[in-house]
Amino acid sequence: MIQIKEVVKTYPARDGGSVVTALDGVTLTINRGDIFGIVGYSGAGKSTLLRLINGLEMPTKGEVIVDGKEISRLKERELRQARQKIGMIFQHFHLLWSRTVRENVAFPLEVAGLPKEQIRKRVDQLLERVGLAERADAYPSQLSGGQKQRVGIARALANEPDILLCDEATSALDPETTASILQLLKEIHREMGITLVLITHEMSVVRQICNKMAVMENGRVVETGMVSSIFSQPQQALTKQFVKELQPSTQGDDTSGEVVELPLGDADKLVALAKEHGIRFSVVSGAIAGEQDDCLRVRVDGTEAQMQAVRQVLCGGERAC
Amino acid sequence: MLTGIDWNQVSVALGETLYMVSISTLFTALLGIPLGVMLTVSDRGYFWENMWVQRTLGTIVNIFRAVPFIVLVLFLFPVAEFLVGTTLGPTAATVPLIAGAAPFYARMVETALREIDRGVIEAAQAMGASRLNIIWKVLLPEAMPAIVSGLTVTCVSLISFSAMAGIVGGGGLGDAAFRYGFQSFNDGMLYICGLLLVVMVQLIQMVGDWLVRRLDKR
Ligand SMILES: Nc1ncnc2c1ncn2[C@@H]1O[C@H](COP(=O)(O)OP(=O)(O)OP(=O)(O)O)[C@@H](O)[C@H]1O
Numbered sequence: 066m067i068q069i070k071e072v073v074k075t076y077p078a079r080d081g082g083s084v085v086t087a088l089d090g091v092t093l094t095i096n097r098g099d100i101f102g103i104v105g106y107s108g109a110g111k112s113t114l115l116r117l118i119n120g121l122e123m124p125t126k127g128e129v130i131v132d133g134k135e136i137s138r139l140k141e142r143e144l145r146q147a148r149q150k151i152g153m154i155f156q157h158f159h160l161l162w163s164r165t166v167r168e169n170v171a172f173p174l175e176v177a178g179l180p181k182e183q184i185r186k187r188v189d190q191l192l193e194r195v196g197l198a199e200r201a202d203a204y205p206s207q208l209s210g211g212q213k214q215r216v217g218i219a220r221a222l223a224n225e226p227d228i229l230l231c232d233e234a235t236s237a238l239d240p241e242t243t244a245s246i247l248q249l250l251k252e253i254h255r256e257m258g259i260t261l262v263l264i265t266h267e268m269s270v271v272r273q274i275c276n277k278m279a280v281m282e283n284g285r286v287v288e289t290g291m292v293s294s295i296f297s298q299p300q301q302a303l304t305k306q307f308v309k310e311l312q313p314s315t316q317g318d319d320t321s322g323e324v325v326e327l328p329l330g331d332a333d334k335l336v337a338l339a340k341e342h343g344i345r346f347s348v349v350s351g352a353i354a355g356e357q358d359d360c361l362r363v364r365v366d367g368t369e370a371q372m373q374a375v376r377q378v379l380c381g382g383e384r385a386c
Numbered sequence: 387m388l389t390g391i392d393w394n395q396v397s398v399a400l401g402e403t404l405y406m407v408s409i410s411t412l413f414t415a416l417l418g419i420p421l422g423v424m425l426t427v428s429d430r431g432y433f434w435e436n437m438w439v440q441r442t443l444g445t446i447v448n449i450f451r452a453v454p455f456i457v458l459v460l461f462l463f464p465v466a467e468f469l470v471g472t473t474l475g476p477t478a479a480t481v482p483l484i485a486g487a488a489p490f491y492a493r494m495v496e497t498a499l500r501e502i503d504r505g506v507i508e509a510a511q512a513m514g515a516s517r518l519n520i521i522w523k524v525l526l527p528e529a530m531p532a533i534v535s536g537l538t539v540t541c542v543s544l545i546s547f548s549a550m551a552g553i554v555g556g557g558g559l560g561d562a563a564f565r566y567g568f569q570s571f572n573d574g575m576l577y578i579c580g581l582l583l584v585v586m587v588q589l590i591q592m593v594g595d596w597l598v599r600r601l602d603k604r
């Protein structure tokens with residue numbers, strides 16, 4: 066479906082700077098129906114790689130072949146047509162403020178030259194699919210982040226693309242919304258058999274929905290393969306680091322130590338304790354209910370002497386606070 | 387204070403001012419918006435990059451903006467003869483008014499268009515939009531509130547400039563205030579013309595603000 070062959074992408078030097086090499090010889094194959102994750106730190110070249118696929122950037126060297134066509138050889142008109150079959154969604158949604166939800170989703174269909182009646186029908190279907198039928202006449206400024214991304218997805222799917230490119234599509238969303246957006250993408254993948262390419266810096270996203278992945282560093286792909294095998298046997302140092310990032314979540318619910326409750330106003334005492342006795346605290350929960358009821362629950366773990374100090378300071382010497 | 391006002395002269399002058407301001411605002415918009423679009427989309431990094439066009443247009447606009455309005459008036463009255471067949475009266479005055487205001491307004495439009503997030507333009511490109519699609523369906527609608535508020539400001543300054551152009555032969559309220567009021571020691575005429583100008587400015591600002599509020603969906 067997508068073949069990237071020995072692609073180099075450089076940006077010319079600007080006001081006295083040196084030439085920027087964003088991609089330094091990337092070769093990658095993405096098959097039809099894959100959910101392909103690309104991870105890497107900021108500046109690794111992920112966005113640049115993604116933008117090659119729909120011709121927003123052209124390679125300096127090498128070739129990018131999508132659906133049998135070499136993107137850089139296409140004439141402007143052909144490129145525009147090819148792009149209608151490649152949807153794209155963005156971290157910051159990039160919706161049109163001046164258009165309603167319905168009109169935003171209609172945009173790619175207008176561009177494709179569909180008659181009004183068909184546009185209307187198709188938009189209704191799409192909004193129904195992403196669960197936004199009720200908000201059809203709202204403006205983007207009236208929507209939550211998750212809803213905006215749903216509009217973005219509906220818009221990207223309007224022309225029934227074969228490929229959907231996602232550039233950090235969930236990075237601006239909270240974990241719950243992220244999960245619901247990923248769920249939606251998964252369903253769409255299953256229903257439409259679409260090829261998904263998604264960039265992320267969160268390994269949890271890759272683990273949740275991708276079947277294949279690539280790890281990028283300094284404009285190169287350092288490791289690529291099935292998600293399952295990379296997670297079980299990461300080869301490169303960078304990949305190991307990424308895989309490790311996921312571990313804390315499995316160790317998150319430890320039960321050692323003791324939980325103490327204190328008024329929110331005493332939070333600064335914790336800092337003092339941490340400094341003086343080198344005690345580690347982790348916040349379990351907190352509530353802001355009203356002046357009197359505000360409280361903070363923290364878990365303390367340490368030697369008996371340290372625990373003694375904690376009780377001394379926080380509870381005036383008694384065991385229970 | 388209101389004695390000695392020749393209401394006939396006032397209404398003729400008011401008509402002339404309305405005529406000058408509306409014609410010149412219309413043509414300022416018709417010239418300024420395309421110019422502003424060209425200045426933006428031809429710039430580096432935009433989708434119709436052409437530095438030659440960008441620099442040439444930019445220079446012309448700057449020259450017109452640098453020339454003091456009164457000099458434009460004096461220089462362009464002869465040009466008006468050629469364009470509209472007369473060097474006198476409100477029609478002739480619209481020529482320097484447009485020449486003075488359009489480049490100024492083009493820069494305002496340019497600023498408005500540059501405010502648009504580049505990502506939005508890129509999203510449109512990614513959906514297969516053509517360059518004209520982007521101009522008509524993305525740039526202009528997204529910048530419309532700023533384009534309208536810029537036109538309000540321009541229209542208000544056209545009112546005051548039209549008063550100046552009037553004195554040099556364009557007619558209108560400025561001319562009436564000067565000739566029938568100031569030069570004829572008729573305070574009533576002076577005040578009523580001034581008052582009408584103030585009312586016009588207020589009205590235009592109100593309508594402009596109302597429109598911007600309606601258009602702005604952010
Ligand atoms: N238009 C451009 N002009 C010059 N340099 C660019 C341009 N676009 C990207 N770069 C450079 O190319 C490199 C790769 O950028 P890219 O946006 O692909 O990184 P990324 O992996 O997507 O990072 P992030 O996670 O921050 O989005 C960076 O060093 C960046 O500064």
Ligand SMILES: [Mg+2]
Nearest residue numbers: 111112113232
């Ligand atoms: Mg990026």
